[in-house]
Structures are given as structure tokens and as C-alpha cells.
Amino acid sequence: MTRTNDLILRTATSLLAFILFGFSIYLFFAGHSSPGGGFIGGLMTAAAIVLMYMAYGYDTMEKVIPVNFRMLTPAGLLIAVTTGIGSFIFGQPFLSHTFTYVHLPVLGEMELATAVLFDLGVYLTVVGITMTIILSIAEDR
């Protein structure tokens, strides 16, 4: 299979991918107070990775991001369930969340919520499943 020279695509990707990553991380962290959250953040991250796969190909990407995406799904589910179980330690019902405001030196007043940990589970799961589906279909020739 002869490949065309996709210099423009690769150059654009190397820039766009970081913007997309950044945007997805913003969406994830902003989720508790503004539109966004684990689900859409995860999808956006997956989109960035898929873009890179499209531009650089399968073999290169395996070196660049040596992550088995299939393992992200159980990892995410584990985190989500663990945050639920964690509330048992404090004698609370399953999946009870709490939050607190702390004053950090640089960032100023910050909200830390256990719900974000749960959202992290969602995030990882979504990245994992999206990548698993797309990659397993793509590998299937």
C-alpha cells in the first residue's frame, strides 16, 4: 500500500492533539461546576488519541502511547466502585460523596470533592471503551 505524503495532516495533528487533550482535561475538571464532566471529557480524549492514530498509524502510536487501552476500562470501573465502597469506612451509605474547600498557595480557594474521583472512573472507562471499540474494529481487516 502506497501512502501519500500527509505532512499537513501530521503537522496539524501534533498541534490539534494537544489542544484537544487540553480541552478534554478542562472539560473533565470543570464538570462539577460548568458543562462537562467525565463522560464528555473521556470522549474528547479518545477523539484526540484517535486523531493521532489516524495521522501516525498504528505502529507509531503503540510506541508513543504504550498504554493498553483495554485495561483502562476495568481500571476506571475499579476506581468508581472503590469511591463507592470508600464511603463505608466513614459509616456512610454506598456512594456517599463529600467535599471541602481548601486554600492552596498558588491557586487560591479550591474545592476538593470525592465526586471527582468517581468522575475519574467514568473518564477512564469511557476512554477505555471508546479506544477498545475503535481499535478492535480498525485492527480487523
Next chain:
Amino acid sequence: MLIAVLLPLFITLLIPFVSKFKQKFHTGIFVLLIPLGIFIYFVRYISEDFSPVSASYPWIPSIDISFDFYLDGLSLLFVLLISGIGTLVTLYSIYYLHKSEKLAHFYIYLLMFMTAMLGVVLSDNIYVLYSFWELTSISSFLLIGYWNYREGSRYGAMKSMLITVFGGLSLLGGFILLQLITGTTSIQEMIAQSDVILDSPYLPLILVLVLLGAFTKSAQFPFHIWLPDAMEAPTPVSAYLHSATMVKAGIFLIARFSPIFNAYEWFFIVVSGIGIITLCWASYMAVRQTDLKGILAFSTISQLGMIMAMLGFGTEAAVFAAVFHILNHATFKGSLFMIAGIIDHETGTRDIRKLGGLMTLMPISATLALFGTFSMAGVPLPFLNGFYSKELFFENSLHLDSGNLWLAEFLVQAVPYLAVFGSIFTFVYSMYLLFGTFTGKKNLDELPSKPHEAPLGMLVAPAILIAGVIIIGIFPNLLNENFLAHAALAVSGHEVHEHVHYWHGWDSPAFLMSLTVLALGTLLYVFRDKWTGIYKSIPGALSFNKVYDNLVAGLDRYSSSFTKGYMNGSLRRYMALIISTIFIVTLTVMLGTDGFSFSTDDLAEITAAEILVAAMMIVAAFGTIFPKNNIGVILLLGIAGYGLALLFVFYRAPDLALTQLVVETITVALFLLCFYHLPKLRPIKESKRVKITNLIISFAFGGMMTLVGIAAHSSKWFETISGYFIETSHDLGGGDNVVNVILVDMRGLDTLFEICVLGIAALSIYTMIKLRRNKEER
């Protein structure tokens, strides 16, 4: 008493171990002790001043079910028949069944049946009675199918199972109704409340259900058809189940419940009517049979019909006669079956056309058969018990009291004639059975094996029964006061003082009827070649076996064609069925509850942009119905999806809009991928066939759902909970994005399982693709 009932069932556990040694000693010898022990246990109760004994053992007390046993005269009669004939049948079977047969199976089924039968006759609790009742059906099924490698055995077992279980379930229905009316599960308490039952509007239904149970079990017309086919069973089984015990379970049931129903005038009409019809039809049909056991089967049916008729008469004398005949029938019919088994065993055939002239070869069997058949025919000789009960039957048929119903009056007129008619045929087949087998021309060449007299052990059991025939024949009042009177008391509810007379005198009408039977019967027997052609036209095609076969085959055929009719494997069809079912059910409910409503009260303003997007989506949606190609459809679906995302934006749902945009993109991409991978062979650009029905269904369903949506919007009964979420999301959840706070905090459990769903989907896609590849590599 519980031990006595359940003993055989527990002994079955030991049979497999005992039968290991069957080469050394026959398993039956071990089994023999059990019915004998039970017989001895119960025979001690026979005495003149017997009074009912009851015992109760809890089973399921919370719903009033316990092993209530009640031993009165009627139960005692049956218990002694079951255990006594059980002993003799076991003895007989030791010689009848060879050691190479599966003895353990046989005796396990037999003992199971014995427990079931003892339970039926001793239970006072209707549900316990029903449980044992079904156990008799099951064990009888197993026994009939004992030689399960034979087609006929399987057919007969299946038939008896279907018919008796049909009756058993009807009986259960009747029992449940009885319990609802009386509030008790005890039969004796129901009898005490019989006026409550007689006043109940459900009485006819109860009577029909209970009688269905009794008639199917006791092989009454037209449910008698299973009994002749049950003759495929080994002969000890036929002798035990199908002459003396199980077929009398229905008789027992009617006798047991007759104190309740006796006062109801339809009881007489139905029970006596069916009984007398059974008597006539079965005795008429018995003459036609060529198989020895076939004759005996129809004979049993007709004798059961006679007992049934007498129970229906309901007078004290008739009840006494019925009880008396139960005993008599068990003695002579049991012995006749055993003799038929001996003949089968010694000659290799039961076909009466091949048999003949066995008198000199098998003199003892012939003598026993002589007494048995003459007693069955009711030949007026003072040493045959069958004669007395037949005479009592005639006597009672003449003294019937008709109620107000014209049908009852008609029946009262008809009964004596029908009784004589049935008895004439009884006489004919009895003579045919005896003389056809033992006299006439010897054709030894046609017989499969050379006939000779049976071993002595095989003859003991029928000899004891025939001894019973003669003893009761010579001393007919021997058991009256201390035994039969108690049984009759239990059935009729009154003291019965009946004395069986040897001689009624020349002018007694019953005796004249007996003489008529004798004369006409002899005449018909002698000239039977002349008239048996009648069987070709009657019953001819009017056979109930054909009805049964057609019913079973037809049910099979129609149910399978019905299933094939709608389960045609087409998903489109199922979809249409599901959608139209939802439509019909929803429409019915909405119309039935007056659920449609329409109100424009709290509708928001519609903006031009919304209209524009909506119009775009509608056009796109309609576009999917008329595709030029599949890519077009996929893209149009994408338009509809993005339109939805736009609407989410208008309705201020940014999270939904974001998610919808991304998900729609992925979906479209996946659709395109699927399209790309579609096999080449399949026609891709197939224009959809426009089916009018599908169109109607979809329009109806869509319209319906629109109406339901409008109705749901127009009738809000509660304030929504959303106010609470908005107020507390910041303070309790620590976030300002209410949607996100709901997703991860307030309703986090839903989200947890949604990501589980996603994980499972990913896993399934992965495995589906990988496993398929592995398969191809192989």
C-alpha cells in the same frame, strides 16, 4: 397409621440393595412381607363395635395441611383390599416375573403405588388426598410402561396418564372450591357442613369437577378408553391396579363424598346415569374383544359402572350393595386377571381365537376360572358372591325414588331395563371367556409354547381369591355386621342393617330378572355367530379411542401449525407484532381509563429557530424512509442527530448537547464502517418494499405515542423533584453543574452501572471480533 401408609414408600429405598441378590432369591419375597404386615395390622380393626379412628401429623400447618388420617368402615374396606390383594399380587408376581426382568423397578413402582393408594383411602385432608391421588397416577403410569421398549406400553401409559391427570386436576379445582366454601380442609368437617355446600351456588361446578376426577380414575364412560390400553402392563399390575384398587379410587371418592352430595338431585342423575351407561356400553363392547385381558378390562369397566350406579341410587340398601360388590368384584376379578396371566404365561398368547380346549391341560386354572366367571356373570348359584350383589343391584334398581326432575323420573323408569341389558352382555362375555378358553377344539400347533399347568405358587393367589368368592358365596352375611355395615354407614351416613338372602322366592322380581338374564344370555351366547356382525356398524366409527387419538394428534398438529403461523422466524414480523401489541394495549388502557387529555396551559413560546431545526429533522426523518442508497440514510440519520444536539442547545442543556454531538459522530462513523463491511453478495441498494400494514402500524403507533406524550404533559399531578436538585446541588453536592452533580453524586449508582454497560459493550465487541478471527484461522 402414618407408618403403615408410608412404610412401602420407605421400603422402596431398600429395594435396589435387595435386588442385587435377585439371582439367589427373588426380590418379591422380600416385598411380600410389607403388604402382609399392613394387612395384619389393619385386619385387627374388624369388629362389630368398630368406631372410626383418626390420627393427625402436621405437614404444612400454616395453610392447614396435615396428614390427617381417618379410618372408618369405608377406609378399612379399601385398606384391606389394597393390602390383601397387594399381598396376593406380590406372591403371584414372584412366579410371574422372571429374574431376568428389572425386578427392582417393578417392586419400587408397586410399593410406591401401594403407599399412594393407602394414602388416598385414609386421608381426611383434601390436599393430602390429592397428593396421593396424583401419586397413584404417576406410579400407574410407570407400571403400565414397565415394558417401555414396547410401543403399546408407551401408548397405553401416556393415554392413562393424560386422562387420569386431566381428572386429577379437575378434582383439585373441586377441592379448592370446597375449601373456599367450607373454610376447612378436612373431609369429615365438610360432611358436617354439607348443608353449607348444598346451599352454595358453586355446587354444580364442584360436583362436575369432583365427578370428573372420579370418572376418569374409575374409567367411566366416556373416559373408559384408557383402561383397555393399560392392559399392556404386566398381568400382576393389571390384576392389582386395574381391577381391584386404583380404578376403585374413583368409586371411593364418590362414596366418600356422597354424604355431602347425596341430597342433591343431580348427583343421582349424573352418577347413576353415567354408571348405568358405562355398565351397558362396556359389557356390550367386552363381547367384541378377542384378547383375554381386553375382555377383562371392559368387564372391569362395566362392573365399575354398576357400582357407580348403585352409589348414585343413594338408598341405604343400594349403598350396602355397592360396598358388597366392591368386595366381591375385587375377589373374582383379581383372580380372573391372574388366570389370564397364567394362560398367557403358559401358552404364550392371550388371543382367545387361538386358545381352546385347555380344560384337560390346565384343570386347576379351568376350575378357578369357572368359579370366577360364573360369579362375574351372576349365575344364580348359592355359592357365588357375584350372584348376591347382582341380585341386590336388580332389587335396588326397582325401588328408586325419583325427585321432581323429569330426567330423574325417566332414569328411574329406564334403570331396571338397562341393568338387565348390561347383565345379559356380562353373562355372554363371561361365558365366552370361560368356554372360549377352556373348551372346544385344541389347536396346540398354533400356540407359541406347549401349554401345561402353571406352577403351584402361581395358582395360590387366584385360589385364595376364589376361596373368598366361595366363602362369601356360602356365608354371605359373614362380614355384614362387623365389616360391611360400617362401610355402608360411612357412605350413607345412616345405620345400615341389611341381610343378604339366599333365596328371594320365585315371585321376587329381582330373581325373575336374574332368570331373564340367564335365559337371554345363554341364547345370545349360543347364537353369537349370528349377531356379532352388529359390531361392524355399532360402534363402527363411533369409537372413543378415535376421538382421543384425533384429539391428541389434532392438538399436536394445530398447536404446531399455530406456532409456526406466527413464529415464522422473521424479525420484521415479530417487530410488527410487538409494536401492534403495545399499540392495542396502550389504546385499550387509555380509552378504558379515559386517559387522553389536552391542555395548552403551561406551554412555552416557540421560537423561529426551533421551528427551523424541527422542520430540518422532520425532513431528514422522512428522508430515511425513501433512500436512494444506504449512505444517504446514514447521513440523514446524522442530520437528525445533530438537529437534536441543536435542540439541546436551545433548551439549555449544554452537557447533553456536547455528548449528543460526539456520540452522534461516533454512531455515524460506526454505521459507515458497517456499511463498508457489508458482504458483497447481499443486495445493498434494495429499495424497501412498502408494506401497507407496516405503514399503518407505524403511523398508528407514532400517533398513539404522540397522544400519550401530550396527555402525559397535560396532566401533571405532582410537583417535579428538580427544584430540590437545583437548590441543594451547591450546598450538598459541592458543585454548580446540577446535571453533573446528579450524575456523580445524587444518582451516582445509575452512572456506575451505565459505565458497566459501556464496559460490557466494549468487551463484547472485542471478543466478538477476536473470536471470529480465531475461528477463521482454524
